[in-house]
Amino acid sequence: MFARTLVAIVAIVAALALGATAQAAAWIEGVEDLPLMPALTRSPTPPVVFDKPGGRIIQASAEGPVSTSDVRRFYQTALPQLGWKAAAPLRWVRGNERLTIELTAAPSSGTGARTLVRFTVAPERKAGERE
Numbered sequence: 001m002f003a004r005t006l007v008a009i010v011a012i013v014a015a016l017a018l019g020a021t022a023q024a025a026a027w028i029e030g031v032e033d034l035p036l037m038p039a040l041t042r043s044p045t046p047p048v049v050f051d052k053p054g055g056r057i058i059q060a061s062a063e064g065p066v067s068t069s070d071v072r073r074f075y076q077t078a079l080p081q082l083g084w085k086a087a088a089p090l091r092w093v094r095g096n097e098r099l100t101i102e103l104t105a106a107p108s109s110g111t112g113a114r115t116l117v118r119f120t121v122a123p124e125r126k127a128g129e130r131e
Contacts, residue, residue, distance in 0.1 A: 028119055030058045033082055034099070037074045040064035040117060055096055055123030067113040068103040075101060098124045 028034040030047035040062040047060035072090065084092035084099060092099045099121050106114040 028060050028062070030060050031119070031121055034119065034121070035078050035082075036062060037064070037066070037071060037078075037117075039066040039070070040115075052123075056121065057123070058121040059118065061116065061118045063106065063114065063116045065112055065114050068105050068115050070113075071101075071103055071115050071117055093124050096124050097121055 026036055026038070028036050028047075029042060030049045036042065041064055043061040043063065045061065047058055050057040075090075076086070079092050079099070080086070082094075084094045087093045087098065090101045090103065099119065102118040102120070104116040104118075106116055
């Protein structure tokens with residue numbers, strides 16, 4: 001009985017660990033609360049991360065077999081739920097940070113739409129302030 005209970009506990013812990021790993025993979029690397037659209041894959045190039053006195057600067061990229069309009073729609077829906085406020089098309093502000101998303105439609109190879117996405121998080125500048 002004890003052995004069966006122990007095996008069940010180990011199986012539950014393993015399943016939880018796998019679930020946490022899968023869940024962790026759903027975020028943009030370097031920005032813990034910026035979701036990665038399910039159709040996108042992180043770039044093999046690691047993100048660029050700078051911490052400076054005025055705030056952090058992060059650039060990360062991803063790509064996937066999805067249209068630019070689908071990417072735009074996903075982030076327009078997802079980001080407000082995480083506290084980001086739309087400031088302009090593909091630009092959001094939260095606290096003292098701004099998020100800019102750049103979309104580039106990759107040349108189609110006959111397999112449908114493919115989009116390259118670049119995420120930039122930087123300190124929000126106040127009016128008249130230089131970067």
